[in-house]
Amino acid sequence: MRTAVIARLALVTATALLAARPASAEIQARLRVKSGQTLSGIARRYDCTVAALQRANDLDGTTILAGQRLAVPVCKGKASARPGKRVANRAAAIEIPLVAGQSVGQPWSGTLRRATRLPQGKGYLIRRPQRAYGAAHVVGRVRDAIASVRGDHRRLHTLAIGDLSAKRGGSISEHRSHQSGRDLDIGFYFKRKPAAYPSSFVTATAANLDRAATWDLLVAFARTADDAGGVQAIFVDYDVQGLLYDWAASRGVDEGYLDRLFQYPEGKSSGDGLVRHEPHHDDHFHIRFKCPPGDAGCG
Numbered sequence: 001m002r003t004a005v006i007a008r009l010a011l012v013t014a015t016a017l018l019a020a021r022p023a024s025a026e027i028q029a030r031l032r033v034k035s036g037q038t039l040s041g042i043a044r045r046y047d048c049t050v051a052a053l054q055r056a057n058d059l060d061g062t063t064i065l066a067g068q069r070l071a072v073p074v075c076k077g078k079a080s081a082r083p084g085k086r087v088a089n090r091a092a093a094i095e096i097p098l099v100a101g102q103s104v105g106q107p108w109s110g111t112l113r114r115a116t117r118l119p120q121g122k123g124y125l126i127r128r129p130q131r132a133y134g135a136a137h138v139v140g141r142v143r144d145a146i147a148s149v150r151g152d153h154r155r156l157h158t159l160a161i162g163d164l165s166a167k168r169g170g171s172i173s174e175h176r177s178h179q180s181g182r183d184l185d186i187g188f189y190f191k192r193k194p195a196a197y198p199s200s201f202v203t204a205t206a207a208n209l210d211r212a213a214t215w216d217l218l219v220a221f222a223r224t225a226d227d228a229g230g231v232q233a234i235f236v237d238y239d240v241q242g243l244l245y246d247w248a249a250s251r252g253v254d255e256g257y258l259d260r261l262f263q264y265p266e267g268k269s270s271g272d273g274l275v276r277h278e279p280h281h282d283d284h285f286h287i288r289f290k291c292p293p294g295d296a297g298c299g
């Protein structure tokens, strides 16, 4: 009797496994994830669905990492699949306008003209609305990066947006830069939203940091580094770099990519990396954007 029960259980388990990973799924492509790619983006490109990619690759969530290998199944009957709401949202890409003449001078000695205001939006809190002004491309890229991360994670708490610049730019308290509409302070994602957050920034630790979402946030900015008006530099504490570096390395992210991205582990004064150490930046990223191309007044 007992043997029969066990045998039946084994059969059920085997059937469940087969159902979870259909043997019939034909593979149309095998690829290595590039920096900045998202599961929803890959699904769109191959006329597939996020759910089918998850099934074919045994993924629980939607986080994928640069360097990771993915099998893309042939997605027949795609129309009957129901892509998540956020996947649909992601399809609406935000335009990045490049307007000359807004950002004048340098981030630490400059002003802002005809400023663009970062609007209140879904998933983030602007801590000081009177300091939520930037150049148009900066505002566009900030909105795009946040939307991209939200499109790829099912559950995220509200993100803290710190200062950009004042409406007319110039010097503001607590900052040396943030004068010309090209700087942004932005908080991290946490496993559990700390009580003080997002009205205050909260220091990242190995225990509290949601490394998957914070990594994706970092990459959503970093992947624009080669684009017109994209990210020029990202400032964050060296130890926080270490938390993200080690996490990404453990997930199989290409080491060459990590070494181009971070100073870590070469030391705080290393000249390598888009992401640079800055004291007092263990509770937020400070993101600096490039000038629009050909804008002579922006430096």
Ligand SMILES: [Zn+2]
Binding pocket: 175, 178, 183, 184, 185, 286, 287
């Ligand atoms: Zn800052």
